[in-house]
Amino acid sequence: MTEKKLLFTKEHEWVLVKGHTARVGITDYAQNELGDVVFVDLPSIGDLVEEGEGFAVVESVKAVSDIYAPVSGEIAAVNEHLEDSPELVNESPLDEGWIVEIKMEEPSQTADLMTQQEYEEFIKGV
Amino acid sequence: MKQTPLAQVHRALGARMIDFHGYEMPVQYVGVLEEHRIVRSRVGLFDLSHMGEFELTGPGALETLSFITTNDPSKLRVGEIQYTMLTDKDGGIIDDILVYRIEEGFFLVVNASNTQKDYAWIERHLHNGTTLRNRTDELALIAVQGPYSAPLVEDVLPVSVGELKSYRFVDTTYKGHKIRLSRTGYTGEDGFELYFPNDLAVTLWDNLMEKGKRLGAAPIGLGARDTLRLEMRMPLYGNDIDQTTTPLEAGLARFVKFDKGDFIGRNALAAQREQGIGRKLVGFTMVDKGIPRQGYTLTNEQGEEIGHVTSGTHSPSLDHPIGMGYVPLDLSQPGTKINVMIRKKSARAEIVKGRFLNQKEGSK
Incomplete structure (x- = not known):
């Protein structure tokens, strides 16, 4: 995974951009803080989301955590494996545990996101 | 801390x-x-x-304990333990506790969140010749x-x-x-x-x-x-039971002994038993997806609010979401369909009887 260029938010989501599509998931730090994930409430394909808006929910045994849209756009895909295997978010947060893909109108909106190095600095201060 | x-x-x-x-x-x-x-x-x-531990000793210990709890401590022999509740004059549950009968009197185990409240309450109601000691x-x-x-x-x-x-x-x-x-x-x-x-x-x-x-x-x-x-559908103080709920509403009537003599809350509880309870603590499992959480609203099939979730989680043994909450008596029968409002969406649930987990299922 280290080969790919991930971007990060302060809400501990990661974003992987490919053309106009942004794949979104939660970071290893976030899944570890949350504990065993037992349910992911996914949006529907075609839903429009705005940057900063809560569009999905990840629940552990004890906690309910909103996932905020790192970019604006349309939900182009959801990770349906999470319906039966929400534990993928813990086991493989950056890969098999991805949550959605958002089709962006403006790919330039990722400019404000943090790089891996910036994010690592950020979580040291949390 | x-x-x-x-x-x-x-x-x-x-x-x-x-x-x-x-x-x-x-x-x-x-x-x-x-x-x-x-x-x-x-x-x-x-x-x-x-957890809080108290000792209640002296010649007035039994009389004191019988007057402040719902169960009958006179039935206990040394070496036996009883689940019981402290109730206020309205029958509201101050705490649910364990009482151990020891040679010198009684050993009480109380919820950590209630240790100070319970100690003050018991101290206020000590009969002559009774000593209360906080050993927490x-x-x-x-x-x-x-x-x-x-x-x-x-x-x-x-x-x-x-x-x-x-x-x-x-x-x-x-x-x-x-x-x-x-x-x-x-x-x-x-x-x-x-x-x-x-x-x-x-x-x-x-x-x-x-x-x-x-x-x-x-x-x-x-x-x-x-x-x-x-x-196991065991109530948790602060979630499923508190001072606004009574043992009868919580399904804990078997731990209330009306025939043992007077106790704090007896009149109110006897009246409630006479008139019937208006609501009851039930367990439910989810039919639709979603995990019920404490505080979520419960609705009937018409979508009207009927109560709230008091405890809810994803059951690890059943790999299924479960919850508890108070509902009106006429909606408390096992099999009744209710809804849990999860993030503004209505998710169907069904009231079930008894424990969520059959113990034999659980022990693998």
Whole structure:
């Protein structure tokens, strides 16, 4: 995974951009803080989301955590494996545990996101 | 924040510590799901030293206890334990507690969140010739719970537990110190609770962990304690019962003895029994997706609000969401369809009878 260029938010989501599509998931730090994930409430394909808006929910045994849209756009895909295997978010947060893909109108909106190095600095201060 | 004598041990074990009613307590070590499974299949150790312990002694102790609790302590012989409740004059539950009959009187175990409130309440209602002593700060408590709890306890303490029935206790010794061992717990599994002086805590914990290795024992945090008790539909004070609810509404009528003589709350509870309860604590399982959480609104089939979720979680043993809450009596029958409002969406649920988990299903 280290080969790919991930971007990060302060809400501990990661974003992987490919053309106009942004794949979104939660970071290893976030899944570890949350504990065993037992349910992911996914949006529907075609839903429009705005940057900063809560569009999905990840629940552990004890906690309910909103996932905020790192970019604006349309939900182009959801990770349906999470319906039966929400534990993928813990086991493989950056890969098999991805949550959605958002089709962006403006790919330039990722400019404000943090790089891996910036994010690592950020979580040291949390 | 207060600490138990095992706080350093938990940290060394990698526990995540939280503030639980003023105590720094372990919420999980490796993960709630794994810890839950260990207790259902093997044996787990819980540090419950935050719980409150009182002693009520003297010639007025029985009279005092009978007047402030709903159950009948006169039925207890030395070595027996009773689940009971402190109620206020309106029948509201001040706390749910365990009463141990000891030679000198009674040993009371109360919820950590209620220790000060209970102490003040009991002190206010002491009959002549009764002494109340708060032993919370000098006693530690370790629970050993799970199908392999008996061999582990027998390996560490000089006792044979074959004769020790559920809700009974014995006083024994550990390294020359007095230790109280009861066959009680809050998990639905066979299990024991050990009360002893703080100084012994680290030695005894390490000894249990060492001897428990061959049985697959592990430390268990408060996270799994909650899922374990909820699968068994055991109420949690502060969630499912509190001073705005009565034992009759909570389905705890069998622990209220109206024929034992007067007690605080008796009139109110007798009137409620006469008139019938308006609402009842029920358990439900989800039909639609989603996890019910404390505070979520419950609605009827017409979408009208009928109550709230008091406890809810994803049941690790059933791999299914479960919850509890108060609903109007006419909607409390098993099989009744209700809805849980989860993030503004209505999710269907069905009221079920009894425990969520059949114990035999749970022990794999």
